[in-house]
Amino acid sequence: MELRQLRYFVEVAEREHMTEAADHLHVAQSAVSLQISKLEDELGVMLFERVGRNLKLTEIGKTFLFHIKKALQAIDFAKEKVDEYLDPEHGTIKIGYPSSFVNNLLPTIISNFKKKFPSVNFHLRQGSYAYLSKAVKNGDINISFLGPVPQEDQDINVHILFSEKFYAIVPHHHHLAERNQLVLSDLKDEDFVLFSDGFILRKIAIEACKMAGFMPKITSEGEDIDAIKGLVSAGIGVSILPENTLINNIPRMTKKIPITYPEVKRTVGIVIPKNRELAPSEKIFYQFVVDFFSKLERFK
Template identity: 65%
Template structure:
């Protein structure tokens, strides 16, 4: 069994079409067909069945695909470890991040890191809170930024980098806009614009409101920070956002208000796997990030 056969097999399985797989692999269709036939002969099973001009995995083919993908990922990771052991300053760091950290944390950290390690490359993957946790557990990623940081478990390590306040954002015409700070309970009768149910920042806001005795009335939803800011600016409702969402600026026609009695915060950090070692360049980056935010906190 050869690596080439396994990679051809995965390419055909993903496209369910031999000629399309061959085109993607930049080889002749006959070469792909021959290697698939050799693989099936060696295994003693049929991996595909023909459906018109396409092919479809057999039940045992689906099982074999699952293990093949895992094996190829392990081999690719092992080669990456060897390459980076030889020269960690030329590695590639794959990082996951949610949209809420895209405008401040990610560019700030990566630009600072690149000044000290200019030859290290980055592969960035945006995803939901739940996706990023699962990606770490399933070997798709080794590092991911998250806020708030999930509880440590048997599969993931966690490192809190900083804690930030949650602030209220209201339309500039709102009666509370003349104030600089409010209590969260002051918003109990307002319509809220929030991330959809299932997003972590939806959960953070709903739990914060419930902790002071009310459930927020959701008037509209948006799937990113800019959408929520725009809805507030249009007078559709109020929202709660982390301080880092305002580092560039507070949107026009809105007013940011500090929350007091009680204040609300979220922690932000990085997660990484328990059951496998980070690549050398990833270790360098993780150490850099930890020291970077430690230094920042000293100036606050």
């Protein structure tokens, strides 16, 4: 089996279409078809079956794909390690991050890191809490920021960077907008704008409201921080957001208000795999982040 054949196979399997796979690979369809045929001849099995104009994996094809993707990840990772061993300050670092880190946290970290290591490149991947945890475990990425940090997990190592409070955010014309602080039960009769079902920030907000003795009336939902802020700004409802999402970025027509009870907070950390070694450039970045926040904590 040739490496080229395996990469062609994965592309066709994921797109379920020979022409689309060839276009994405920038090669002729006949070249892809030939390599797939050679691979099937060598293995002695049919990996695909034709369904209309599309191709579907056979059962053995599905099994083969599962293991080949892991093998290719290992090969790519090995090549990256060799390249970065030769020059770790010119590597590429893949980092996962949730949407709540976009406005302040991630830009602050990367801009400070680039001052010290200007030749290191980044491949940034945004995702949900569940996706990012899984991506670190299965090898899609090796470093991710998460908040709150996962509980003890046999597959990942967690380093807590800091903890942050949540604030209520209300429209500027709201009857509580002039308050300097509030208890969460003050919002029990309000319409809430929260993240969609499955997002960790929605879960945190709902659990906090339950601690305050009520279930929030969720009338609108969004899938990123800016959507939530925009809906609050439009007067659709109120929300609860973590502090770093509001640093230098409180939308017009809104007011952020500290919550005194119950204390709503989350830990924020950086996670890495337990059973895979970081590439040299990844190690540099990881240690930089740990040291960076350690210094910030000392100066608070």
